[in-house]
Amino acid sequence: MSTRSLVLAVSSALLLVGIGCGGDDDPVTYDTPIKVTTSFSLNIDGQGLILGDAPNYTNSSGTMYSIKTLRFVITDVVLHSANASVKIADLHYYNVADPTTQSFQYTGLPHEEWTSVSFTFGLDETDNVRDKYASRTQFQLDMQWPENLGANLGYHYMQLEGNYATGPSTTAAYTTHMGPRQLDGTNPDFPGVTDATPYHFYFKVTLPFTPVHIHNEGRGELTINFNLNDWYKDSDPTDGVDSEYDFSDYPNQIIMGNLDAQGKLHSNGRFCFSADMVAIGGHHD
Amino acid sequence: MKFPAVSGRPCRARHPWFAALALVLVAACSSDDGGGPIEPPPGPCGEPTPLTLTLPGYFPALPPTPDNPLTVEGVRLGRFLFYDPILSADSTLACAGCHTQNIAFGDFRRFSEGVHGDKSPRQAPTIVNPAWNVNGVFWDGRVAGLEEQATQPVPEPTEMSLPWPDAVQRLQSHPDYPDMFCAAFGSTEITKERVVRAIAQFERTFISTNSKYDRWKRGEIQLAPEEMRGYQFFMAESKGDCFHCHGEPLFSSGTFHNNGIDTTIVDQGRGKFSGNPADDGKFKAPSLRNIMESPPYMHDGRFITVRQVLEHYNQTFPTDIPNLDPLMLKRNNFPPMTDADLDTLEFFLQTLTDEDFLFNPDLSNPFSPTVPLVVRKAQKR
Numbered sequence: 226m227s228t229r230s231l232v233l234a235v236s237s238a239l240l241l242v243g244i245g246c247g248g249d250d251d252p253v254t255y256d257t258p259i260k261v262t263t264s265f266s267l268n269i270d271g272q273g274l275i276l277g278d279a280p281n282y283t284n285s286s287g288t289m290y291s292i293k294t295l296r297f298v299i300t301d302v303v304l305h306s307a308n309a310s311v312k313i314a315d316l317h318y319y320n321v322a323d324p325t326t327q328s329f330q331y332t333g334l335p336h337e338e339w340t341s342v343s344f345t346f347g348l349d350e351t352d353n354v355r356d357k358y359a360s361r362t363q364f365q366l367d368m369q370w371p372e373n374l375g376a377n378l379g380y381h382y383m384q385l386e387g388n389y390a391t392g393p394s395t396t397a398a399y400t401t402h403m404g405p406r407q408l409d410g411t412n413p414d415f416p417g418v419t420d421a422t423p424y425h426f427y428f429k430v431t432l433p434f435t436p437v438h439i440h441n442e443g444r445g446e447l448t449i450n451f452n453l454n455d456w457y458k459d460s461d462p463t464d465g466v467d468s469e470y471d472f473s474d475y476p477n478q479i480i481m482g483n484l485d486a487q488g489k490l491h492s493n494g495r496f497c498f499s500a501d502m503v504a505i506g507g508h509h510d
Numbered sequence: 511m512k513f514p515a516v517s518g519r520p521c522r523a524r525h526p527w528f529a530a531l532a533l534v535l536v537a538a539c540s541s542d543d544g545g546g547p548i549e550p551p552p553g554p555c556g557e558p559t560p561l562t563l564t565l566p567g568y569f570p571a572l573p574p575t576p577d578n579p580l581t582v583e584g585v586r587l588g589r590f591l592f593y594d595p596i597l598s599a600d601s602t603l604a605c606a607g608c609h610t611q612n613i614a615f616g617d618f619r620r621f622s623e624g625v626h627g628d629k630s631p632r633q634a635p636t637i638v639n640p641a642w643n644v645n646g647v648f649w650d651g652r653v654a655g656l657e658e659q660a661t662q663p664v665p666e667p668t669e670m671s672l673p674w675p676d677a678v679q680r681l682q683s684h685p686d687y688p689d690m691f692c693a694a695f696g697s698t699e700i701t702k703e704r705v706v707r708a709i710a711q712f713e714r715t716f717i718s719t720n721s722k723y724d725r726w727k728r729g730e731i732q733l734a735p736e737e738m739r740g741y742q743f744f745m746a747e748s749k750g751d752c753f754h755c756h757g758e759p760l761f762s763s764g765t766f767h768n769n770g771i772d773t774t775i776v777d778q779g780r781g782k783f784s785g786n787p788a789d790d791g792k793f794k795a796p797s798l799r800n801i802m803e804s805p806p807y808m809h810d811g812r813f814i815t816v817r818q819v820l821e822h823y824n825q826t827f828p829t830d831i832p833n834l835d836p837l838m839l840k841r842n843n844f845p846p847m848t849d850a851d852l853d854t855l856e857f858f859l860q861t862l863t864d865e866d867f868l869f870n871p872d873l874s875n876p877f878s879p880t881v882p883l884v885v886r887k888a889q890k891r
Binding site: 363 | 567568569570571573642644645738741742743745746747748749753754757758760762763764765766788829830832833834835836837838839840842843844
């Protein structure tokens with residue numbers, strides 16, 4: 226690190242502490258920047274995630290399936306209290322095959338009673354731009370969106386893959402890839418189809434949790450619970466729209482750019498998530 | 511592009527070939543950095559010159575290597591070491607003996623041969639844009655980085671078979687190397703760590719950014735209609751769907767997959783060192799840059815032509831291959847590509863050939879008569 230960037234790092238650390246102390250009469254009480262660690266708890270209707278070839282989970286249509294790949298991105302992750310909203314991550318890329326992606330930290334929370342977390346699943350119009358996150362190398366390489374589904378669109382939101390049972394002892398692969406779509410007629414999957422205005426299927430969730438106050442010298446642990454089975458379950462059976470998703474609905478599994486499949490995932494996805502937050506350590510000073 | 515004044519540095523080369531080398535890479539001088547701290551006076555070796563690689567905007571950021579920053583002198587030293595058979599037991603085999611520049615630093619043999627005639631258990635991969643190879647080096651990713659990788663072939667009995675202490679001793683008593691280490695690392699002391707750092711620095715300059723694909727990507731030229739269609743096929747789920755593992759612009763995600771070349775596990779691949787049975791049969795998806803020039807293909811070199819590779823991907827896969835990537839099995843769900851489709855894909859793959867990389871004089875053998883290429887290039891400009 227050069228001296229100059231060191232100076233920058235030190236001064237931004239001071240700045241964070243400064244925010245942490247903002248508006249308080251007694252800076253001594255609040256001199257420790259508060260850290261929050263966010264992690265993900267993956268489950269399939271309460272069962273833990275075990276990766277494998279053999280179908281071991283059952284979706285709401287009764288189809289058995291296994292999970293082999295899971296990668297997804299969330300953006301604009303914000304913690305909320307009655308008075309404050311703090312962005313704790315711009316973009317977080319999760320890959321079940323890479324433990325280094327499975328949690329992230331933010332340091333410098335102000336003293337507030339936190340009540341909820343919100344994020345965008347995927348990326349919105351301003352963020353889902355080709356090569357926008359080229360500096361996040363692995364995200365860029367793993368999640369780039371094909372040019373022929375949107376020349377200036379950037380990234381997948383999710384790649385969830387595995388096998389599903391097609392009979393008592395036969396399987397096929399599914400690849401639940403989510404992302405936007407724009408077509409200029411050249412995509413061999415949609416020959417001749419054009420839609421100049423892109424479709425986006427990201428969604429925003431706000432997840433309340435039991436309010437929590439992190440006291441001085443304490444830290445927070447935020448868990449985002451992610452039930453993968455909810456992707457495939459009709460999110461609202463009373464709304465007259467059947468969004469149940471079974472793998473056999475798309476026999477060739479070519480669902481990138483398939484408006485029907487992406488639409489169902491869009492409707493169901495928001496019901497996959499819930500959150501919990503706890504305070505660890507800390508004292509009332 | 512300019513030829514940096516390598517001569518501005520202490521370089522007491524005794525052989526003309528040491529001086530003949532010039533770098534076409536852009537050198538960023540630390541003195542450009544106005545307002546920085548006052549630098550300590552240079553020692554007897556002088557300060558190495560920081561080297562900044564220029565990359566097209568659509569490339570991912572170069573992963574930082576704070577423990578081994580690129581310098582003009584380090585890269586130059588690494589180039590000599592990479593091509594010097596001095597690092598092998600009988601002084602016959604250099605790194606370059608199994609990694610040939612004009613076939614993308616791969617080996618045309620199915621299995622390479624070490625100094626004692628042993629065959630490597632796997633095919634020597636190409637080395638293209640290895641600076642981004644951050645998930646692990648080798649087919650199975652078993653070593654963390656290029657430095658660690660470079661420690662292995664030298665003492666390996668089936669490869670160069672020269673114990674490190676002997677290698678270091680040879681370099682230390684060489685007429686020129688101590689000075690080159692001095693210029694690159696600040697003292698004439700030679701250690702294994704310095705040797706591998708220099709080699710890794712040189713390898714990080716193996717940058718391929720000037721294929722036809724790149725020139726198209728930069729808007730300098732157009733692809734021919736059949737190449738453009740091949741690009742569409744490379745992306746399309748119902749055709750090649752190659753990009754999910756060989757994504758732009760590196761044409762390698764650096765991640766590990768079982769692409770189904772064996773129906774049962776023959777080589778455990780990544781599973782052998784990770785100990786995770788879910789990794790059995792997984793290998794790194796290598797770069798497809800310069801792929802037409804670098805047969806044979808796959809970790810065991812089983813395919814001789816790219817067409818054979820494409821036919822492999824175009825088969826109906828058995829559903830019971832352990833850890834088979836779902837993207838492979840998914841191909842069973844729709845009709846295979848026609849011969850004409852495969853031709854189309856090949857047209858695109860051809861655009862990934864980068865002659866400026868394969869014949870880049872800065873990456874060539876500094877001991878051989880090809881060095882004057884530097885002059886020829888300079889005259890052309």
